[in-house]
Amino acid sequence: MGMVRTIKTKIIVMNEGEHVQIEPYGKHIVRVRVSADEIQDLDWTLLPKEESEATIKKEGTDTIMVNGNLLVKVTGQGHISFWNQKGELLCSELWRMERDTPARILRGKTGGLFHLEQHFCTRAGEHFFGLGQEAHDLFDLKGATLDLCQQNTKSTIPFVLSSKGYGFVWNNPAIGRVEFGTSETRWVAEAARQIDYLVIVGDNPGEIENRYCRLTGFAPEFPEWATGLWQSKLRYETQEELLSVAKEYEKRGIPLSMIVCDYFHWPQQGDWKFDKAYWPDPAAMVKELTEMGIHLLVSIWPTVDPRSENYFEMREQNMLIRAERGPGALVYCRGAETYYDSTNPSAREFVWKKVKEHYYSLGIQNFWLDEAEPEIGPYDYDNLRYWIGNGMEVSSLYPFYYAKTFYDGQKSEGQNEILNLIRCAFLGSQRFGVVLWSGDICADFDSLRRQIKTGLHVAVSGIPWWTTDIGGFHGGDPDSEEYRECMIRWFQFGAFCPVFRMHGFRDKKDRPVSPPVTMDGFCYSGGANELWSYGEEAYSIMEHYVMIRERLRPYISRQFRIASEEGIPVMKPLFFDFQEEICYEIFDQYLFGPDIMVCPVYENGMRERRVYLPAGESWIDAATGKEYGGGGWITVEAPLDKIPLFLRRGTNLKPEIFN
Template sequence: MSLTKLIYTFVMLVLLYACAPSAGENFPPENGITITLPSDDPYSPKQVRLEVITENIIRVTSSPLDTRPVNSSLMIIDQLPSPPAWEKTETADSVGLQTAKVQAWISKSTGEVTFKDASGKLILQEAKAGKAFGPPADDLEDDAVFSIQQRFKSPENEAFYGLGQQQTGLFNYKGYHVDLTQYNSVVAVPFMVSSRNYGILWDNYSITKFGDDREPMPLSELRLFDANGKEGFLTATYANDPNRPNEGLKEQEGHIAYTFLDDLNKIPKDFDMANGTATWQGSLQARESGVHRFHMTYSGYVKVWADGQLLVDRWRESWNPGPLVFELPLDTEKATAFKIEWIPESTQSFLSVKFLPPDRYRTTETYAFRSEAGKMLDYYFVAGQDMDELISGYRQLTGKAQIMPKWAMGFWQSRERYKTQEELLSTVAEYRKRHIPLDNIVQDWSYWPEDAWGSHDFDPARFPDPVGMIDQVHDQYHAHIMISVWPKFYEGIEHYKQFDEKGWLYKQNILNRQRDWIGEGYISTFYDAFNPGARELFWKQINEKLYQKGIDAWWLDATEPDVLSNASIQHRKTLMNPTALGTATEYFNGYPLVNAKGIYHGQRATNPDDRVFILTRSAFPGIQRYGAATWSGDISARFDELEQQIPAGLNFSLSGLPYWTTDIGGFFVEDKYDRPDPKGEALEEWRELNTRWYQYGTFTPLYRSHGQYPYREVFNIAPEGHPAYRSIVFYNKLRYRLMPYIYSLTGKVHHDDYTIMRPLIMDFDHDPRVGQIKDQFMFGPSILVNPVYHYEATNRDIYFPKETGWYDLLTGEYQAGGVEKNIEAPYDKIPLFVKAGSIIPFGPKIEYTDEKPADEITLYVYAGQNGYFELYEDQGSNYEYEQGQFSIIPLTYDENTKTLTIGAQEGEFEGMLTSRTFHVIYVQKDRPTGYKPDATTEKAIHYTGQSMALKLDEE
């Protein structure tokens, strides 16, 4: 080659490299179409682009700039599938592209995008002038960053799900304002699925509002009347004697806005928050008649009445306020009596009340995504035949969920906290002594010396031999140990200095000299997880201090990041500003994703044979690819809190994130439970609460008990003969018998993009009744779970989805579908029903997941319709399944011939069983047979991997 050609080639390569897209920018121009929209408005869209990702996924981007900005994505994987064939079509007023499954069209005049199926049927349409850009929040001085909004049209009967984990008790978000802001117990995941079988993944990292994106208004925007009927304000009374709540300081107030720490300065100085009661009384009158939605943030005790009817009666620990939404119809002609009672219980407690008036356009006819900051509008439209296909599309974009280590699907015991090495070891020993299955013991925070948060050192006074402790958990007790690791560092410790010298710490909290709540208080801050070098250093520190000692898994707490609890959102931004990628305003919600990323890649590089397992308090799209699960945060120990965890978990699952759990029993407790010990009625309520929560927790993807005192171990909740003890242990052992079923589901999560905890809308979407059911769900394909969440309840209403039959798991009694019935639910029983056509494998009696291989499996086969199940197995703790090292045994039931076929085993892995025994129990409508742990049967099959068939209706 000549020198000229060499120079030319070199220059072209340089130019190609310089213009190459960054991570997440894997879409060459030929994969889509772009139109330009001439406008002099600096905040109008100048260009709109459609890009083909797969046959059913289209990316939409838009910008008010003349040139398309480079927008590196954190949530989208680097290597997307090769785009399929597609065709461009143009008409006089629009240009479109079409794949084998979807069409997408852009209006040449407005830039509005419309999505249709392959036949031309409308799926989704952007609203008129739905794209909106504006100055970014916080007046960022960056001409390339904007606030961003996209509004879509929506039929009245459409329903919306997903969006992470909210704590409002809502399931269908149609018409509601949803605040996607990371917060302790609230997880912001900007992925929504629609009842019309499409999803929207919103690629933005800033604080985002969904649905009715208006900001809630102060009460003063209504017509207010005080206790005497005078218009203008409500009558506020701040009473220091709770027995005389109507006697105290009187104020005329139109705002109730004690939302954050700074707002507490507005509390009357003479009010004794720790012991007093505040009330607001008067009446409300609408400026526009209709249903008003009220948004509260509260801690302590709060009650709300309207026209004498109690609407709200809640409690939360003062230091962690939670959200609450309720509706109230208001009229322009008639005032509604209104009263709020607040018992703060603490000098740091919070209450705010705002509302949104009716607006048909924003609640019924359209919905929106609105974000505070971003370089461009960027979203992915995902179409599908059902919600499983939508979630599969989400994971094609953001990454496969790994298969969790098998032990993680067993029971975890935790408390806040094991204060000594002896406490932790004696707890595991007691489980083994009582033969109660257990796989994981969790060491919560503050195992380090008091003044050394972030050192990752064990306090030698309380944990004199951490290596010996961990070895004993492993070798003697055959269990695993997870440990709490925060991204937090006390000023001056060695690990702090290592970050500080690189400039990898958020320093504002240090400059503020802000002290935390430990002892007399210590000054601290968090590391910048958006910086790759900082992530590597964080892994290096926990690897040297903890992983090398034998720690099995990571509990990543406060990953919002919660640098200062209850600070205002604006102040929280200053405490993580700037990040390595840009301002905190732009990247506020993305911290948990990059924090988990560093640990996942760090551990896989250190020990490629050990499956990473992470439990993180917050999450973001893509975090499933980093071996991460999420729990529902620091929730309260109450029945009403248990109730609202059910829709919270279901929507989390519909966000594409398959692994979720709660603190069984709730984390923080009312005084009646812990000062000094619950007694009498409080003790029995405590035991029943934990019993019902354990029953529910058995059938969530991860099974984990945790919380403040009283201690959460079953033997500390109730004595052995108590019904609480018997029930908790029974369902624990049932979970372990179900391990072949459960672990098969984890394999399906990875290989088929499956979802374990399944709202009924996923499997019965043709049944119009299921779209609003938020307190029942399927655990895998077969088991209908119906939690009990009211104190002293002994029955509950259950809807049985139509087009199938149902069998009571414990009795085998049959129930036809398509009806709602009141079903008995005694103290010790959660109603569980099995779908007709199910094949459920139950394994042998074990006390930890790898105690013995499932060489004997009992197959319960439920007649009524055809059935299919794949028994999945792999090594259980390594990543060889990624290279195809796993096996599947297909199980098929034919209703017409009453034949069970155990198909030929497919695949192999090291240590795989080459033979086993299948016992078969056939459950029929007229021959009910309930689950029994050690049921015997004459139908037994010795299986060596070849296909075998068994007629089930023969005696």
């Protein structure tokens, strides 16, 4: 039996080999930490706690904490459960007394680390959403076992929203897993110092998201200029090629917000500068693009090649991720590479100094932070030595500090509108002005379907700025009729994603224009990926959706402002506004802001689809202007040039915007 006592507004449970601390962490939020000895202040990426007016009382042998609308009950044995103000159980620890199995497990390892497990009871009819992004084709996470780690196409953001009215934060960057089982929910860390989690209560998903963002940070205000189309392909090889594409868009009257200079524009990985042979005057390029109203996004990789001019200085000053065992090469990509250690403040300052000298001073203010997991091969996290610890304990922090490297640097230069594209994220990444994209995904209809679910999980996870490679990344033949249809459907979906961005490594690869005497010459540019690359029919449809997006930009900017002020995502699952049971199952419809319901088409040859209209509202078909009552299913036409869209009755948006 544990000893339960209180210290001011904290509840302390002491058992042999276990120290539990339960405390308010802002109104309606409670934090629980469990250690084998003293509780440690490892806040990782959490913001400082806000004040609350929590109270503690005794009811028989139970100790009760009331913090706003959240009630925590601790039994005389030290067992913990969480309730709302209505007296409804939210979640509770799972103690298997018949097997003498505790809910909290700490198994000692070397170096002060532990294998940790936290077990909770399952709830009938409970649904889970969030946890970052992964193309696992799941909407409701109930029943899934998912790894907690960072990899290409996978961003672990350990926050989930429960349909039972609470949010759960696993405040731990260690490698592990979560099991949303039918018999229990179990959170596992393979090498960490203490169990650390927070429970957030709210009357609806919006309240929970707002309180979650108060813990981890709100995204800054999204630049209005960036709400239009972004143009990218695998890589433009030269300054001349990139400018010619921008000029062609201008000639055709198709507005661009951004054009991208992707990877291997540098002499060596880790030089962080342009190769002058192919990019002779970047400052003039920036000036010419600016005159066309187009911003430039430039790719940065965190990889460092031993042939780089910066390698030996960084190695000597311990600015690189090291291998605990064996050679220091962590990935092979046109050479044996390691990575700068983003968890090291000195390394962050060094990298920004180089970026400032070779990019920022030329007028480039937006960066593509690629390889952000970091991508290593194989993913042996225990073989990584970071400035702040072994990879098994801290690996998930890398993308957070990678984004912070640039955000802090840009802020120090007085930049207010900060927007950087990144391939991975963690708790709190949103406060650094990052657009998360879903990584190097496949180019087919199956992948498109998965992206709808992925985007909705990211929205729930607190990242309001999200995008996908329109058309997918790997493959896609512009001459294939099936792929052209996939591109059209993906482009329609992309027009109603928070960030509207073309990208991909298309088939029919071009021969490189550069001779194979520099790193640049060994990397193909990929096939054409501009709007006019897919035939006249596709071009006409895509051009039409660019113009729809242009007309919606004031509406989209308003939604981004709401996201930065309140934490309400731009792209929302139906259940966010409509807590009908069926809305926890529908993954292929979502709300884009409060007034537009988007119903993507994600199967080849599909020309009609079923749509559920949530109850309590009337809905207007944007294609026909016909009004429908909510609370049932309808079937609507979906010709190739139309994505089904419905407007909430009473909106200021008119059907003609979409036609």
